[in-house]
Amino acid sequence: MSLDNRPRYTGGCQCGAVRFRVEGALANVSICHCRMCQKAFGNFYAPLATVPEGGLEWSRGEPGWWRSSNHVERGFCARCGTPLAFRAPDGIGLAIGAFDHPEEVAPTIQWGVEAKLPYVDALSRLPAEATEADMESAPYLADLVSFQHPDHDTETWPPENGT
Ligand SMILES: [Zn+2]
Ligand SMILES: [Zn+2]
Numbered sequence: 001m002s003l004d005n006r007p008r009y010t011g012g013c014q015c016g017a018v019r020f021r022v023e024g025a026l027a028n029v030s031i032c033h034c035r036m037c038q039k040a041f042g043n044f045y046a047p048l049a050t051v052p053e054g055g056l057e058w059s060r061g062e063p064g065w066w067r068s069s070n071h072v073e074r075g076f077c078a079r080c081g082t083p084l085a086f087r088a089p090d091g092i093g094l095a096i097g098a099f100d101h102p103e104e105v106a107p108t109i110q111w112g113v114e115a116k117l118p119y120v121d122a123l124s125r126l127p128a129e130a131t132e133a134d135m136e137s138a139p140y141l142a143d144l145v146s147f148q149h150p151d152h153d154t155e156t157w158p159p160e161n162g163t
Contacts, residue, residue, distance in 0.1 A: 011099035012060065013077035013084060016149030016157040019060035020084075020094065024052030028093065029105055033120070034112030040074045041083045041095070044117050048086050048093035049105050056092060059153065100151040 009026070012019035028050040037046030063075030063084050075085030086093040096105045110116075131141070149157055 009099055009101070009105075010059075010153055011094065012149060013080050013082035013098060014148050015077060015080035015082070016154065017061045017079040018058065018063055018077045018082075018084060019149075019153065020098075021057045021059045021153075022051050022055055022094070023057075024055035026050065026105060027052070028109070029096070029107050030093075030109045030111055031107050032111040033114075033116040035115050036068055036072075037086075037112065038115070038117075040068060040086075044120050044123075045110075045112075046083075046086070047096035047102075047107060049096055049099075050091050050093045053091065056094075060157075 006023050007025055009022040010020065011022075026049040028048070030049070031045045031047050033045045037048075038044065040046060061077075064078035065073045065075050065087070067073045071088055073087040074083065075087060076083050082098060083095050084098050085095065096102050096107070099105055131137070147158070
């Protein structure tokens with residue numbers, strides 16, 4: 001929240017070349033099952049939240065845009081490929097997973113359900129395991145160095161001192 005109690009959100013792509021800031025309430029917090037959203041996200045469905053008009057600022061870099069239809073453009077990081085945005089005549093949606101705190105952006109509706117993949121409803125019933133539960137991966141995790149941008153704004157990225 002900002003000082004005047006308007007909700008504030010930040011986020012960006014995996015590499016940190018593109019960052020955004022949103023001020024104001026999100027709308028249409030959704031997942032879309034349509035085939036174009038599956039392709040654009042390389043995923044089972046697209047999680048998107050519409051930003052308030054005038055409430056979006058690209059605070060570092062700008063997305064690349066690709067026109068997926070006569071009505072819609074898809075925004076993505078041209079450096080790391082993270083899907084970031086959906087731009088239509090009636091507004092811009094941002095990818096929920098790109099927010100610094102996606103846990104605060106819970107979907108309230110599903111769209112395009114005629115294209116829903118047949119196994120999506122069963123995903124939550126799959127066998128489930130925490131990362132640390134896999135002991136074979138423990139040595140691999142111990143020396144893992146992440147180059148992912150952290151979940152908050154940064155003055156400079158990547159860090160200049162290399163740490
Ligand atoms: Zn990136
Ligand atoms: Zn869609």
